[in-house]
Amino acid sequence: MRIVAGTAKGRALAGPKSSSRHIRPTADRVRETLFNVLGQFLDGQRVLDLYAGTGALGLEAVSRGAGQAVLVDQDREALTLCRENARAVGLAAQVEVLSSPVARALEALKRRGERFELIFADPPYAARVVETVLDGIVAAGLLTPAGMVVVEHDKREAAPDTHAGLTREDQRRFGDTLVSFYRAP
Numbered sequence: 001m002r003i004v005a006g007t008a009k010g011r012a013l014a015g016p017k018s019s020s021r022h023i024r025p026t027a028d029r030v031r032e033t034l035f036n037v038l039g040q041f042l043d044g045q046r047v048l049d050l051y052a053g054t055g056a057l058g059l060e061a062v063s064r065g066a067g068q069a070v071l072v073d074q075d076r077e078a079l080t081l082c083r084e085n086a087r088a089v090g091l092a093a094q095v096e097v098l099s100s101p102v103a104r105a106l107e108a109l110k111r112r113g114e115r116f117e118l119i120f121a122d123p124p125y126a127a128r129v130v131e132t133v134l135d136g137i138v139a140a141g142l143l144t145p146a147g148m149v150v151v152e153h154d155k156r157e158a159a160p161d162t163h164a165g166l167t168r169e170d171q172r173r174f175g176d177t178l179v180s181f182y183r184a185p
Helices: 028-038 056-063 076-088 103-113 129-142
Strands: 048-050 068-073 095-099 116-121 142-153 166-174 177-183
Touching: 028 056, 028 116, 028 142, 028 166, 028 177, 048 056, 056 068, 056 076, 056 116, 068 103, 076 095, 095 177, 103 129, 116 129, 116 166, 129 142
Parallel strands: 048 068, 048 116, 068 095, 116 142
Antiparallel strands: 142 177, 166 177
16 A cells, blocks of 8 residues: 555555454555546645545545645554554644544534545445435534545445435446545535
């Protein structure tokens, strides 16, 4: 695993130990396609990475010009990987790592008045929580107008065309993985 583009291009990211079943890193090829859809440059955007795992999505965004990324996970190994990877690629100053279940993190970010132009969510496939995550993001008011939510999920979990005021603009398939792109009005 590595950063695909931007200021940290080519720098390696540490992955989970082989025994970890809780962390499923987004493959380089998927990240590259995802950012081709989003646009190559994220000038100053604020990014939220839910179920961050290794932090690869948020770190890729900062490497491509996002101003700040908040990485959220509750798994101890994932939190360590997020911090270590942010330091290893030289982006630690622009990254905040929150140790919390996603629902609690959304509420905490709401209380802090946080807003994001881009939100990634890569929940465990078995959880089947795409609609729950979209509901939580919208209810917390974390997405800026015209902001984008990108949800990575299992192909067997349907992602609605519209949900909670968000409209699905695109969807890409990578084997058993679907990536759905939702835009706020």
